[in-house]
Amino acid sequence: MFAYPFLFIAIFFESFVLVTLLSKPARDARGRAPVNINDISTLPSVAVIVPCWNEAATVAATCDSLLALDYPKEKLEVILVNDGSTDSTREAMSRFEGNPQVRIIHKENGGKHTALNAGIAITDAEFIGCLDADSFVEPNALREIIPCFADPQVGAVTAAMSVHQPKNLLQHMQNADYIFGITLRHAIASINGLYVTPGPFSFYRRTVIDKLGGFRYGHQTEDMEMALRIQRAGYGIENAPRARVYTKAPSTLTKLVKQRTRWTTGFIRNVLGEYRGLVGNRQYGALGVLMLPTALIAIASGIGLFFLMIFELARQTLSALQIRAGIPLSYSLLPHGSFSMFYFPASFYVLLGVVTILASFSLITIGKRVSKTPGSLALGLVSYTLLYGFVVPLWLLRATADVTLGKHRGWK
């Protein structure tokens, strides 16, 4: 019975996203044409900052993808910021020395927010973008981003992220999760409910940054802190669903748990700390009354359902062992009875779970179609179904424990 309210909330939220996708603001967003780059004089100047800390392996490819953006060269600059890397990031960056579009900053390590602020400090561009040094953009991505700033109240715009060349099941699972995020971000942006402007290719209006101040530490989630600050100041955060950006996803469970723990602790510390006043506050619309409370409930339900699952598993295993004690293994280890539809376990819990998973599949498929993300989703959907429910509690528990105990972990 404990699980029913959470499943009900999950289905409600997924239904809400689907309905919002069909509403006029989201339809209008999908119909938005990319900016015309023929008339250079009307195009805004743009700077993309790439903060790097030990990113020698990928920074060159990241910079190459930025330089290949379909945008006039005189209006686009790339700022590579070496935040005190100890690997060969400096050498990797040196390849771009002399390129008129690229500026390179080497500084002492101070954290991602300081690297971003260092980049902001040397540019006068009207729009400032960020791109993590392990991410790569599609050539048309910037042209999709710029029209989203048409409304002067829009302070930031997010892109459509997916995983760069997923190889193992864990990365395919993350790819499905990221594409789910594309749908979610697209729908929720249409009602101004976003609370994070992710590192991969989010853009900010320069005047808004000047007014609100630069990036802050933000409990290791400077992108979330900035988004919440923008929302609190009354600006909007838009989304460009066809501005595709690909990011490297953790390849091992340990790395994934570490990354997601950082995101989750950052969320909890920001939302229950400085931005507590936004939660449940009608003044902040969908963000205040729906998104932030739902995200907090999702954390609680993830942990609750995990413990419930462990408890049920232990109880049933113990019961099965007790019943089978003393019976030869040749009998007790084998399944018995006929495989008939009669024995189909159609409980309310199981069928609600199936509905939740099917709705997730729909949202993932919609995300892929809307963003026109290439590649097959088959492995992603399989791994998402089989793995996601089991791995999410790992970082939820770790993050909650860290917040409760006041523990702070390193970035990588």
Next chain:
Amino acid sequence: MSLVTRNALIALGITVILAGTVALTIDYLNRARISELSNIENQISIDTLSLDTQFSLLEAAPCDSAASSTELTGELTDLGNRLSYAEDQLGTNNAQVTQLKQQYSLLEIRDYLITKQLSAACGTRPVTVLYFYSNAGDCSDCDKAGYALSYLRNTYPALRVYSFDYNLDLGALKTFITISKVKDSLPAFVINGKTSYGFTSLGVLEKQFPKGALSTTTPQS
């Protein structure tokens, strides 16, 4: 009304419809289960009557029809498994399940009596186990005993196990319990007429059986 409120209300409506559809689907599946059980029960009922009639007709040579009785026991076992599953799904207080259990118990008693008659007429010695259990929460060892009997039935196909819910409200069953002199100390077993109570282990239960009874062929006198 704001867009968010409107969408939230629509989403709530969709959620209620989906949850309702799930509830109706489960109800439909459970009805289908009950219906399937009824069909099986009807078939067994016909088989039993047929066997009964056959036995009456062939009183002069009843042993000719003995083989069909074993076949019926297999069907009874399958019905018992399905009924037990339906009881888990629908609850012990479900009226339809209770009714089916009553019919099932009657079939079991009838089959048991026919088996006894055949045994007396033909001189065979089938090993029969009357197993009395309770699922009212007052029999902690009943699950273990039931599983052990399933194992024995699976290992020794000639074994004839008849399971009865001791607390079932059925006149014939109450009379059967009285005649069999089974007390309400459960689980209880009547193995070839010898009564024992409680379950500790498979080994102890096996010792209750007559010597040589647990073999893979039907013992003959």
